[in-house]
Amino acid sequence: MTSPALQRLRRLFEGPRFADEERTRVAGIVHLALLVATSVGMVGVVVQVVMVTRGAAFSPLDLLFPALSLGLLALLHRGHVYFAGYALLGLAGSTMVAHAAYTGGLRSSALGGLILLVIVGMLLFGRRTLLAILGLCLASLVGLYFAEVGGMLPADAVLEDGPRAYLSRMLHLAAAGVFLSLAVHSLQDALGRARAGELRAEQILGEAQRARRYADNILASMAESLVVVDAEGRIQTVNRATLKLLDVLPEQLLGRPFAELLADYASELPLPHEPQQGLVERVYRSPGGREIPVLYARSELRDDRGEPIGAVCVASDITHLKRAEGSLREAKQMAEEANLAKSRFLANMSHELRTPLNAVIGYAEMLMEESEERGLQGSVDELRKIQFAGKHLLGLISDILDLSKIEAGRMDVHLETFDVADMVEAVLGTIRPLADRGHNRLVVVCPASIGFIHADLTKTRQILLNLLSNAVKFTDHGEIRLTASKTLRDGTPAIQFIVADSGIGMTQQQLGKLFQAFSQGDSATARRFGGTGLGLAISKAFCDMLGGTIEVKSQLGVGTMFTVRLPYSDPHELSLSRRSGSFSRTVAEAARAAAARAAQLKV
DSSP: OOOHHHHHHHHHTSOOOOSSHHHHHHHHHHHHHHHHHHHHHHHHHHHHHHHHHTTOOOOTHHHHHHHHHHHHHHHHHTTOHHHHHHHHHHHHHHHHHHHHHHTTGGGOGGGGGHHHHHHHHHHHSOHHHHHHHHHHHHHHHHHHHHHHHTTOSOTTOOOOOHHHHHHHHHHHHHHHHHHHHHHHHHHHHHHHHHHHHHHHHHHHHHHHHHHHHHHHHHHHHOSSEEEEEETTSBEEEEOHHHHHHHTOOGGGTTTSBGGGTSTTHHHHOOOTTOOOOOOEEEEEEOTTSOEEEEEEEEEEEEOTTSOEEEEEEEEEEOHHHHHHHHHHHHHHHHHHHHHHHHHHHHHHTHHHHHHHHHHHHHHHHHHHHHHHHHTOHHHHHHHHHHHHHHHHHHHHHHHHHHHHHHHHTOOOOOOEEEEHHHHHHHHHHHHHHHHHHTTOEEEEEOOGGGOEEEEOHHHHHHHHHHHHHHHHHTOSSSEEEEEEEEEEETTEEEEEEEEEEOSOOOOHHHHHTTTSTTOOSOHHHHHHHOOOSOHHHHHHHHHHHTTOEEEEEEETTTEEEEEEEEEOBOHHHHHHHHHTTOOOHHHHHHHHHHHHHHHHHHO
């Protein structure tokens, strides 16, 4: 194993490497030059020792030069690349001139090393530095000439003998060969890099041209109109769809202001860092003056600093869509007017339709009584059929008229105080015969503590009657349960009714259209159980009018459960509020909900 000192010495003689390629190249040349200078200096020391033993003059510079070279080598490894290069040239040049002054002046072999300074300067630095080195070398030679002519050289200066001069020139020649080979290698390297760069540039140019052709093909094949504008709003690029949309040639658009196509484009230019806009409807104006409705979007082009340098504008022709939209709007308006006329007609026909039916039912009951007195049992059965059909038709007409009133906005909310238990019992009086007919067990949970509430009695009763009638209709030999209780809904007192049955149940698809008017589960259900499909639609409308909710849960073959929550006012609080000249908050909310519902239906 080598010692740390030897490892440091080995690293000292290895060329340093840096992230910058040029800096690494310069460092390698400086490193080699310092090694050569140190080697030459060490050889010079050896020669100096030999010559001193033979009686020659002693030159202290021969000892100083290798020491300073080693110091510059250490600085180079610490990253001071260019400083070490300049210092090397200065040290070498001054050492050569000083040595020449001690060993023969202009005839000294040391001056042959000045050519090495020029070669190294050419390898390391630019043209200006090389000219400065040449100037300094010439100035040194001129200075030595005048010093020698004027007798200013040291008195003990001696001429170099043959072996020393021979060795010095051999060293200069070897160093010059090394550095010239470096120069040739650097030139070859530079030429190789230039050729590689040229090939890479051609490759990049080819890729860019292929990418541009690919992008041009994409733009040309786009079905949407595409326009690219610059920062001043002038058109730079258009695709084939734009030319077809506007029925123009490219020269009619390129270079023209985009505001000629889109009148309000200038007002849409964004501020820096403003978010892009989404799809909006705009109108393009062709050079011929034709207006084209389009669905338009703009995306800003920005530079590296975020400043806008242009925009890409994409548009789709929506002429046919606008025409279809206008036709649909007219059809919708006509349908709404027809539906409103129908609703108003039916709402106004309440008396005219119900009066003759009531007369038919009344006369049928009178004839039934008279037939029973006379013992005409066959006639009684026929008259009972007339009475049943008349009542069924009266109920159907009542449902249609109620729904028409709701749609026409003529259904009002009438609030009154009533006993919940009495109202429930009245509803059960109508439902029990129907439940018994289907062999169903009717279970009622209605605590007497519920007492009185202030709400719309008629609509509450109608909601329960419709839900219970449905439960009885779709349940056979099962159980129907009605639960009434008081609760809170969004912090407001509410009366809650739950109607659950063990009937046929419903699928998720049937639940999706449950509260639509004239809608039933399916055609088989309608044929088997009958009905018009209005009861649940009316119940839902009444719940909305009263500011309440109706929810349903069902499972096919298991049963169905409806939950109704309706806001109410406490009669005691209502009495206090009336005496104080104000209205109950709950009553006011119910009234506002009814008004909003009516306004929505009118629209």
